Amino acid sequence: MAMLGSVRFVDRGRDVSFGRRASSVSTVSTGALGSGQRRKARSLHRAVLLGVFLALTSVTVVPAVGAATKSTSGVKAVFVSFSDVSCGTPGHCVVLGNTDSTPARFFLATTNDGGSRWVLHSSLPRYVYQLSQVVCLTARDCMAIGGGDIVRTTNDWVTSEDVSSALDATAISCPNVSDCTAVGQSGFQEIAMLATTRNAGATWKTLTFPSLRELDLVTCPTANDCTAFGTYADGHTGPQYLATTDGGVKWTRHNVSLGLGPFGAIAMSCSTSRDCVVSGPGPEHGEIAFTHNDGMTWRNGDIAVPDGTILGDYEAVSCSSSSDCTAVGGSVIDTTDGGATWTLRVPFGKTEFGTGYEEYLDTVSCPTSKYCMAASIGSASFSGAVITTTDGGITWTRLTNLPR
Secondary structure, eight states: OOEEEEOOOOOOOOOOOOOOSSSHHHHHHHSSSHHHHHHHHHHHHHHHHHHHOOOOOOOEEOOOTTTOOOOTTTOOOOEEEEEEEEEEEEHHHHHHEEEEESSOOOEEEEEESSTTSOOEEEEOTTTTOOOOOOOOOOSSOOEEEETTTTEESSSSTOOEEEHHHHHTEEEEEEESSSEEEEEEEEEESSSEEEEEEEEESSSSSEETTTEEEEEEEEEEESOOOOOEEESSSOOOOOOOEEESSTTTOOOOOEEEOOOOOTOOEEEEEESSSSOEEEEEOOSSEEEEEEETTTTTSOEEEEOOOOOOOOOOOEEEEESSSSSSSEEEEEEEEEETTTTTEEEEEEEOOOGGTOOOOSEEEEEOOSSSSSSSEEOOOOSSOOOOOOOESSSSSSEEEOOOOOOO
């Protein structure tokens, strides 16, 4: 999904593509809730669970020195929030973040060594607020979405331009350096729209779906194969699943039942056109659903924890193959059997590792079954965390040298 130094890496459908972020939530509704109503509903759901905390099972973690940065009396600390992470190969990653300073400063940082050293790129487009997702096609050719806009740069963010003003974008996926698909809502009316480019964003073609209010999620494992979720405009219950196998010329559509509770799916990762995993908040904790037959049928994953264990919601999921996936949010879980069973790796409430509800993990990228990098949005008292695993999730380490 990005290129660092001389190593090119792009989104090959293994990384989560989603539009829901700290202050700009876009979900696939199972009912007729509007975007603002869904945000309020999920905030209330979060607040209810925030007061409940149980002693959880142990996990092998490597504590970081000075992991949490708190403000001191009389001095306003500048906290950092991370909204997206992408790793094309183990150790070669991009993070997107912003500070809580006035004015807020957005930045993109790259690392070639797993986060020991970072190269900071802070000249991001000022007119785009709350950047939520970034796709770097090469070290200098990137696209990002934020505030509904799609922007690109060919000069290290010194120059940028809006490349699809007709689309109010919520998510974007690029399987190679030329082909990208962005989804969201028409900028002129409340109907679902997507835009595709075959020349790295130089030109875009748009397609609308009048029966849908919005497209929320998209993942493209290849240039021809893309999967998306949409929300109905007429109050019809249940999300609609959309898929293409010809680069977006034709889209098949059918209704699905994900079993994810009243708030629907908020994250998706497809390793192939047939194999997808989605996550979303359930009535008691986050839920996972998966398909291995092009979305025709979905099953819910079994999270192997004792009854009553607090897990939190799952804000992001990343699949490195049709069998290996990691989901993060209020806790960290992973699967090696395509989503049928999940193992708890980092429990709820490990604030130093970004889990819980004061601080929760918001994004994850797993280029292989062994390596993942995840990041959190932080809170009013803590900077966000960036954590990594190199052994398939058995051990997670919080990075101490954070980009800011």
